[in-house]
Amino acid sequence: MVGKYEDDVALIKAVQKGDQKAFEQIVQKYKGIVAKVVIGMLGNQADAEDIGQETFIRFYRSLHQYKGDASLGTYLTRIAINLSLNALKKRKTQRTTGLEEKYDALYADRHTFQKSDNTEWVQKALAGLDEKYRVVVILRLIEGYSTKETAQILELPEGTVLSRLARAQVKLKSLLKKLEEY
DSSP states (O other), X not given: OOSTTHHHHHHHHHHHTTOHHHHHHHHHHHHHHHHHHXXXXXXXXXXXXXXXXXXXXXXHHTGGGOOSSSOHHHHHHHHHHHHHHHHHHHHHHHOOOOHHHHHHXXXXXXXXXXXXXXXXXXXXXHHTSOHHHHHHHIIIIISOOOHHHHHHHHTOOHHHHHXXXXXXXXXXXXXXXXHHHO
């Protein structure tokens, strides 16, 4: 195959032949992308680490499915998103706490909130979004994927991605404003 994903395809072929160093190269090359997506989706460092590892395990087990039509980063992102969404569903069934209660508990002390950095604010606001909106924000605005790439990763029409992004931005603005008021 000749194309922009040629290096990834060559690494995958080497892994399929038993070259573990090639797999280590893939992990090193893409672990940052996977980590950002998973942390953005889950917010919890420990959960994110587990899902990040599971992403590469699942990828290893499904090497034969990668055809090289999209970048390996896109393929791994898709696996990471699916695993993150599954983890979020598990969380929901284990406990259902309202957004207001979460913020009240986390920011009861106004002084603590004022010391928080913007990253933490954004992380808390992202946690307040439905998964279908959060994933679009993470891919589009945080990871920098184009609308077309985001649509491909999520297997959605581009119009749906744009619609969800617009709704998510309105909701994020509202959530951030609410956080500032504490």
